[in-house]
Amino acid sequence: MDRRHVLAGTAGGLLTSLAGCLFELDRFEHQQRSEAKTYAVDDGTELSVDNPDGSITVEGTDEDVVEAEITVHGPSNDDVESVSIAATESDGELRLEPDTDGDVDFDRVTVGWTVTCPPDVAVARLETGSGSIEVRDVSGDPTLDTESGSLTAQNVAGAVSLSTGDGSITARNVDEIERATTEDGSIEADVAAVDGTVEISTEDGSIDAALAPTLDATVTATTEDGSVEVDGLELPEPTDSSVSGTLGDGTHSLSLTTGDGSIELGALSA
Secondary structure, eight states: OOHHHHHHHHHHHHHHHHHHHHHHHHHHHOEEEEEEEEEOOOTTOEEEEEESSSOEEEEEOSSSSEEEEEEEEESSHHHHHTEEEEEEEETTEEEEEEEESSOOOTTTOEEEEEEEEOTTSEEEEEEESSSOEEEEEEESOOEEEESSSOEEEEEEEEEEEEEESSSOEEEEEEEEEEEEEESSSOEEEEESOOOSEEEEEESSSOEEEEEOTTOOEEEEEEESSSOEEEESSSOOOOOSSEEEEEETTOOEEEEEEESSSOEEEEEOOO
16 A cells, blocks of 8 residues: 555544544533423512523513523533522522532533513522623612623613623613623613712723713713713713713712723713
């Protein structure tokens, strides 16, 4: 057999082995399982979800029960089969989190949550180690916290607090913002009301905030590298990188800062 046939045979064998490895890797990484549970709770119950790794979505519903569904992704059937929904009801709170039958490495296993809740259930705290969090059409004063992932709060009858280490933040049609901070990502926020000292900040990203003209706060917006623009608000003309002024009596404080990015302040439509 000449050298060309040997090389061709070797290359063919390597490609076959590589294809087999890729197939095994693909199969290894894509095991998944879903589970759903329903909970009847009293009016005024607070809902919390604590997740080691994976996304969380909570939405309002006209139904009178809380419905929770998880989708577990992991490297083996044993891993995904060992994760289930755990619920703890105590002192007016329904707390949902993953339960495991054995040792599960949440660096390799992710749990995605989809939860619907009635109007009389107040969303309290949604937390994940890594993953996006979305909350829509709910009541309560929800805190959204992730180490890495985007955060979205929309149509919330209450005050929201949002914090991510790496990801964008969107807060639209919420009654009040208590906090919105990210280390790396843009922020879009409707600021209808503030209470006390409120921070909206990113180390790397732009900020687009719509402020209610009736806001009662001292407003300060500053960027280290970018521009500041104001439209439709009774605030002073900004310099290239900052603006400071008072809306209403200036009872409260609103600070908007970015290390690298522009800031746009506009008027929130009624």
